Structure formats: structure tokens, C-alpha cells
Amino acid sequence: MEYSEKTIEMAQLIAENCTSCKRCMKDCLFLQRYCQDPQKLFQQFLKEDLEPIVPYSCMLCGRCSVVCPLQLKLDEAFLAMRRDLIKEGLPLKELKSVVLHQKLSTSKLFTAVNRGEKK
Template sequence: MDYSKETIKMAQYIAETCTSCKRCMKDCLFLQQYCEDPQRLFQRFLEEDLEPIIPYSCMLCGHCTVVCPLKLKLDDAFLSMRQDLIKEGLPLRQLRGVEMHQKLSTSKLFTAVNRGEAK
């Protein structure tokens, strides 16, 4: 996978700056599941790449940045990874249900919203 220079720059900054204090991991089930600490996760990304499901598993809530003493933006880095994956045309089989949900949730057949249309 060829990631953009911007994505790599963000990952390098996090890998070099993170002190592994793990404050971001305390309330983040995503980080708890996928890494020992964010510094190692981003080092792994730079050295050997990550499985595509990993950046898609982040909820992009920004809580990590709020609690980080250095205000590292992990969510921005994961979003950038996602954008690069999409540019490469990498649809994730695990996310096909989400795509179908998005299509059906806006369908008139499954929407119960009264739009105030005249009878």
C-alpha cells in the first residue's frame, strides 16, 4: 500500500513524539484491542503496514487527543489512512453491511419521516 506523504508524516510524528503514557488507552476500546501503546502501533505502521481493518476500527471521536498531554491527533492519522485506502480502491469486505445500511436508511421504503407532503 502506498500511503500519502501526509499520512506518513503524521504517523512519523506520532511514533517519534508519543511517550507511551497510555492515557489515551484508558477509555478507548479500539486502542486496547489493537495495540500495546500508540507509539508502537504507529511504528508498526511505518515499518510493516497495518491490516486495513485497524484504521477503520477507530471511531474518530477525538477522545485520545483530549486526554493526550501532547495533544497528538491519532484520529486524524487514522482518517488519513482510511482516505488513502479508499484512493487505492480497497473496499473492506467487513464494511459491506455498513454500505448497505447507508443505502437502505435513506430509502423512502424504510424511512418513516413525515415530510409534510400534501395528500
């Protein structure tokens, strides 16, 4: 997977500066589930990439950057990864049935029109 220069730079900033203090992990179930600490996660990203499920599981709530003593912006880095993945057609390529469901469930065929008329 080819990531943009900006995404790589954001990941490098975190991988090089994160002190693994884990303050950001205390209330983040996503980080608790997917990493030992953010430094290792971003080092792994730079070395061998991550499964798309990882950046897509971040809620982008921004709490990590608020509690981080260095204001490292994990959310922005995950969002940048997602933007790059979308340009490559991922992960939608792997989720064709979900795309079909989204298309059908908003199509005229399956959408009732509520005109707001009194009965």
C-alpha cells in the first residue's frame, strides 16, 4: 500500500516522539485492543503497514491528543491513513456486500416517502 508523504511524516512524528507513557491508552478501548503502545503501533505501520481495520477502528474522538503531554495527534494520523486507503479503493473493495446494502437501502425501491400528510 502506497501512503502519501504527509501520512508517512505524521506517522514518523509519532514513532519518533511518543514516549510510550500510555496516557492516551487509559480511556481508549481501540488503542488497548490494537497496540502495546502508540510508538510500537506507528513503528509497525512504517515498517510493515497495518491492516485497514486498525485505522478504521479509531473513533477520531481526539481525546488522545488532548491527554498526550506532547499533543501527538494519533487521530489525524489514522484519518490520513484512511484517506489514503480510500484512494486505493480500500477497504470498500473488501466490503462489496456492505456497499451493495448501502446502495439498496437508500434506493427508491426500498425507501418509503413520508410526505407528512395528515390522515
